[in-house]
Amino acid sequence: MNSLRLSTPLTDEEVSRLRAGDRILLSGIVYTARDAAHQRLAAALAEGTELPFELQGAVIYYVGPCPAPPGAIIGSAGPTTSKRMDPFTPLLLARGLKGMIGKGPRSPEVVAAIQRHRAVYLAAVGGVGALISSYIRSQEIIAYPELGPEAVRRLEIADFPVIVAIDSQGRDLYQTGRLAYRCQSGERGGTYESK
Amino acid sequence: MREIPAELVATEVARLCQEANYTLGAEMLSALQAAKQQEQSPLGQEILGLLLENAQVAADRRLPLCQDTGLAVVFVEIGQEVQIIGGGLTEAINRGVRQGYREGYLRCSVVSPLEPRVNTGDNTPAVIWYDLVPGSRLRIVVMPKGGGSENMGAAVMLEPSAGQAGVCRFVLETVDRAGANPCPPLVVGVGIGGNLEKAAYLAKHALLRPLGNAHPDPAIARLERELLTEINCLGIGPQGLGGRVTALAVHIETVPTHIASLPVAVNLSCHCFRHREVEL
Numbered sequence: 001m002n003s004l005r006l007s008t009p010l011t012d013e014e015v016s017r018l019r020a021g022d023r024i025l026l027s028g029i030v031y032t033a034r035d036a037a038h039q040r041l042a043a044a045l046a047e048g049t050e051l052p053f054e055l056q057g058a059v060i061y062y063v064g065p066c067p068a069p070p071g072a073i074i075g076s077a078g079p080t081t082s083k084r085m086d087p088f089t090p091l092l093l094a095r096g097l098k099g100m101i102g103k104g105p106r107s108p109e110v111v112a113a114i115q116r117h118r119a120v121y122l123a124a125v126g127g128v129g130a131l132i133s134s135y136i137r138s139q140e141i142i143a144y145p146e147l148g149p150e151a152v153r154r155l156e157i158a159d160f161p162v163i164v165a166i167d168s169q170g171r172d173l174y175q176t177g178r179l180a181y182r183c184q185s186g187e188r189g190g191t192y193e194s195k
Numbered sequence: 196m197r198e199i200p201a202e203l204v205a206t207e208v209a210r211l212c213q214e215a216n217y218t219l220g221a222e223m224l225s226a227l228q229a230a231k232q233q234e235q236s237p238l239g240q241e242i243l244g245l246l247l248e249n250a251q252v253a254a255d256r257r258l259p260l261c262q263d264t265g266l267a268v269v270f271v272e273i274g275q276e277v278q279i280i281g282g283g284l285t286e287a288i289n290r291g292v293r294q295g296y297r298e299g300y301l302r303c304s305v306v307s308p309l310e311p312r313v314n315t316g317d318n319t320p321a322v323i324w325y326d327l328v329p330g331s332r333l334r335i336v337v338m339p340k341g342g343g344s345e346n347m348g349a350a351v352m353l354e355p356s357a358g359q360a361g362v363c364r365f366v367l368e369t370v371d372r373a374g375a376n377p378c379p380p381l382v383v384g385v386g387i388g389g390n391l392e393k394a395a396y397l398a399k400h401a402l403l404r405p406l407g408n409a410h411p412d413p414a415i416a417r418l419e420r421e422l423l424t425e426i427n428c429l430g431i432g433p434q435g436l437g438g439r440v441t442a443l444a445v446h447i448e449t450v451p452t453h454i455a456s457l458p459v460a461v462n463l464s465c466h467c468f469r470h471r472e473v474e475l
Contacts, residue, residue: 036312063262064302064304065302066258066259066262066300066301067301067302069257069258069300072258075259075300076253076259076261076262076302077262080262080342080343081342081343081346081376103376103378104343104376104435105374125245125249125434126343126378126465127249127260127261127341127378127465127466127467128246128249128260128261129258129260129261129262130256130259130260131245131248131249131252131253133258134252149262149302149304149314161245163238163436165436173436174374174375174435174436177430177432177435177436177437178374178431178432178437179430180236180430180437181235181236181239181432181437181439182428182429182430183428183429183430
């Protein structure tokens, strides 16, 4: 399938055109943040202090990379499970965050907030961190260095392949994809019927 | 008594931590190749292709397959006639983990459990399981276990009347609920019997069986095949984006239990099915 090229920061117009299932090659600047950094970002917003980066149009990548071996820009750097960031996400979307890169489904609250604020959730392939490191052109720690792998980094990426998992109209590939390939009751042993 | 230097243990553990993180086993590579043929979803096929490409890049460049280089789980079978000299065995294993993670540029992912969750800085302490066995050999298996898949494991104390059907239901519910999060395609470890902690241990230990080898008991082997079929009917697919390959294998271990109990535990391995072993 053909991939669409896209660069950050993302605009409302660009985001609105994306559909769940689209393959994208993403370039530009993304910011890393995972569990501990999200707590810090939420605290900063609550206190009204300045965030380490501009949220308007920004894309956050949920990743805690490995240390860079000698001569490399970064170590393995694949996505972590996104749902742990769900409690913080609607707040960040309300402040202008346009995109998130991670893996795994989001809560109904996050899907609704993505739709409300016209944002997009992009899935990177989990467990291919070595491959993904080759799409990263530079990295710089810009906040919370004491968090080690969880520090906020500014990454410059080039043609990073991602899949639109939840689009700005709330279509969710984690739901539709599963439904499309779930066996009908006649097709299997029938010892289990999930809700 | 056969003497084995603690230093040798540390060096070997360090090497195993790195090898397990950099390279996928041959049987896992062929299972992924077979899965790519079998998968019906075009996106699922693309993803399986990326997993294989990643394994190649990681091996060539000696980079970790995944940035989650895991909590180091170490299984030790120690012969009764072995004596560790020049230091304690547990200490040597942790020294090996420390050295392996630092020198291998592996991510240190271990923190204190409650706030402020301070990183121990060297990926220790490892989770170590000892098994005392006859003989004079020392076998060490290092399994770096990622948080995403570990988080989706579960245990339950069923009532005996729930029977085999109840066990299957619990396994399927666990995999279904886990969905995309443990990074499918999975290897599903199931422990049945014993008590709460024994079932949990067996579920993880079951992951050590060579991929594709069926349980020696034909009845359990049949249960493994049936569960695999049912799991692959859930539609979860590679990365949970839909498909017919959700798991590559189901490995079950059983042990007798109390007349009042039917403990069941499920431990999921992501597609970075990685462990390495050495026999000293």
